[in-house]
Amino acid sequence: MSEKLEAMRLELRRGILILAVLSELRNEQYGYSLRKALAEVNIDIEEGTLYPLVRRLKTYGLLNSRWSNEEGRKRHYYKISERGKEILTVLKSDWEKLNTSITTIAETRT
Amino acid sequence: MSLFDKQTPLEKYIAEVKGYLPSESRNDIAEELQTNIEAKISDMPKTSGAAKGDAAIIQLLSDYGHPLRVAAQYQGKGRSLIGPDFYPFYRTAIVASLSISTVILIALIAIDFFFTLDIGDVSIVWMFVNTYIYIIGIITGGFFLAERIIERNHFLDSWSPSKTAPPDKALATAWGAIFSVVAAITMLVILNMVNLEHSTAVLMGQTRNPFHTLVFWMKIQLVFLIPQYVYLVIDQNWSRAQLYLRTVTEAILLTGCLITLRMDTSAFRSIYPELPDSLFSIFNLALWLIIIGILISVAVYWRRKAEVAFTRSSQQ
Numbered sequence: 135m136s137e138k139l140e141a142m143r144l145e146l147r148r149g150i151l152i153l154a155v156l157s158e159l160r161n162e163q164y165g166y167s168l169r170k171a172l173a174e175v176n177i178d179i180e181e182g183t184l185y186p187l188v189r190r191l192k193t194y195g196l197l198n199s200r201w202s203n204e205e206g207r208k209r210h211y212y213k214i215s216e217r218g219k220e221i222l223t224v225l226k227s228d229w230e231k232l233n234t235s236i237t238t239i240a241e242t243r244t
Numbered sequence: 245m246s247l248f249d250k251q252t253p254l255e256k257y258i259a260e261v262k263g264y265l266p267s268e269s270r271n272d273i274a275e276e277l278q279t280n281i282e283a284k285i286s287d288m289p290k291t292s293g294a295a296k297g298d299a300a301i302i303q304l305l306s307d308y309g310h311p312l313r314v315a316a317q318y319q320g321k322g323r324s325l326i327g328p329d330f331y332p333f334y335r336t337a338i339v340a341s342l343s344i345s346t347v348i349l350i351a352l353i354a355i356d357f358f359f360t361l362d363i364g365d366v367s368i369v370w371m372f373v374n375t376y377i378y379i380i381g382i383i384t385g386g387f388f389l390a391e392r393i394i395e396r397n398h399f400l401d402s403w404s405p406s407k408t409a410p411p412d413k414a415l416a417t418a419w420g421a422i423f424s425v426v427a428a429i430t431m432l433v434i435l436n437m438v439n440l441e442h443s444t445a446v447l448m449g450q451t452r453n454p455f456h457t458l459v460f461w462m463k464i465q466l467v468f469l470i471p472q473y474v475y476l477v478i479d480q481n482w483s484r485a486q487l488y489l490r491t492v493t494e495a496i497l498l499t500g501c502l503i504t505l506r507m508d509t510s511a512f513r514s515i516y517p518e519l520p521d522s523l524f525s526i527f528n529l530a531l532w533l534i535i536i537g538i539l540i541s542v543a544v545y546w547r548r549k550a551e552v553a554f555t556r557s558s559q560q
Contacts (some may be wrong), residue, residue, distance in 0.1 A: 165276060166283035182309055185280060186317040209285075210276045219407070 138219055148178055153229055155188060156214055156222040164209040167240060196221055253298055257305045262317030273318050281308070292470060327389050330347045333422060334387045341379045341426040348434050349375060371437060381558060386425070386474060423477035428473055432466040435459050439503065449507040457507065461500020468493040494538045501531045501538075 154177050158168060165185050172179060191197045196218035202209050214222065251259070258281075261275040285301060309313055312331055326334045350371060440446060440456040449457045472490060505528065513519065 164283070165280040166287070170287075181280065181284075182314055182317050185277065189276075189488075201483065208275065208279050210279065 147179065148183075150229065151177075151179060151183075151187065152191070153222070153225045155184070155191065156196065156218055156225065159212055159214045159218075162211050162213040164202075167183070168212070195200050253301050253305060254278065256284070257281075257308075257311060260311040261315050262517055263445060264312050265318065269318075270446050273550060274460060277314070281305075315389065325384065327391055330387050334383070337383050337387070338380060339427050340423065341383060341430050344358055345379055345430045345434065346372075348430065350432070375433050375437070378436075382429050382433075383426070386429075390474065390478070401528050424473040425470065425477065428466050428470045432463060432470065435463050435466070447503075449503045452507060452509060452511045454504045454507050454509050458500055458504045458531070461497060461503070465493055465497040465500070467494065490545065491542055493540050498535060498538050501535050505531050 152173075154172055155168070158171050163171060165181070168188065169179065169181060169184055172184075189196065192199055192212065196215055197212045198215045199210060199212045202211055202232065256280045258274050261277060262270050281304070285304065288300060288304070310332060316327075353368060353371075378420055438459050439455070440453075440459060441451075441462065445451050446453070446456050446460050451457070468489070472486065472493065475486070509524065513524070
């Protein structure tokens with residue numbers, strides 16, 4: 135059962151991953167720091183899923199990026215773009231509605 | 245030690261991922277992936293207390309997954325001829341079959357050189373090229389079709405517990421089945437190079453060439469066997485119908501062996517007087533071993549099937 139539960143939790147998190155990434159990237163982050171920042175708020179996503187997703191969001195024009203060389207270490211930094219902010223607003227609104235609906239269902243059915 | 249061995253595990257890993265990435269984004273993705281993994285490695289003592297030795301790094305890379313999968317996740321659009329799920333099996337099948345066929349071809353050339361057997365009127369270079377083209381073509385086509393058939397039929401969705409035997413009673417393993425597919429295709433390609441007439445006379449042993457008769461029967465058997473082995477890759481538990489088909493297939497070769505054993509080879513031996521008698525003794529011995537092997541394997545398959553049936557009925 136624990137495996138099934140873990141799969142369900144993963145599925146649930148996957149659905150809100152874009153919202154989480156866009157929200158977190160209001161502050162500039164590179165791949166690994168983004169992963170750590172998400173893990174700190176209990177959104178633990180595999181790197182193999184997260185890094186390609188970030189690149190896809192950049193391809194869609196929702197993120198800006200730049201290479202930086204700090205203390206001899208190269209980093210690829212990402213930050214939400216203006217278009218990304220618009221999308222984030224819509225997604226946040228959808229999420230709040232969903233959250234309200236789920237809370238209502240959970241409370242009225244128990 | 246080669247230059248390649250001097251690379252760190254991370255460098256080797258990134259190099260392999262790069263090999264699977266499209267050229268336009270290869271360097272950028274690889275560099276980003278490398279910097280992210282390096283950041284994680286430098287963070288390792290703080291997060292897990294593990295030493296940053298090669299073993300720990302190799303474990304970290306294992307958690308990332310096969311380089312092909314990592315590369316596939318970055319691509320996300322379109323699809324390749326063989327998808328990432330099948331590609332590792334496909335690559336192994338190609339490498340294994342080319343290796344096996346090379347060994348068999350070299351052995352055949354050696355036999356031809358020492359005993360002047362008629363193994364086909366082709367040049368040695370063309371023999372190799374022809375075999376490799378056949379093998380790569382058949383395996384690529386097979387995997388391409390298998391992947392799409394599995395997708396189209398929603399194979400995993402249609403799975404039912406009633407189709408599954410207890411795990412320890414599975415009659416084959418997926419890797420065993422892949423090996424069998426490769427071996428059978430290789431064998432068929434090699435046998436196809438024997439210059440023989442596909443006639444009833446050859447089949448019934450009337451041409452008095454025992455090698456041609458046996459090869460013909462083996463080719464027929466392999467044509468039946470290959471689809472069965474391909475199916476075994478997908479489902480390792482045989483249904484009763486598949487078991488009957490397997491028994492019929494073995495019976496084909498059994499018939500071929502018996503006909504070959506009963507042949508009068510004196511005329512053939514007079515045409516090729518240079519062939520030593522010991523070759524025919526070994527050939528006859530090999531035929532008997534095949535016959536005994538077939539009988540034992542059929543008995544073992546039926547016994548296992550009976551065990552599975554008994555286990556199921558006792559569980560109900």
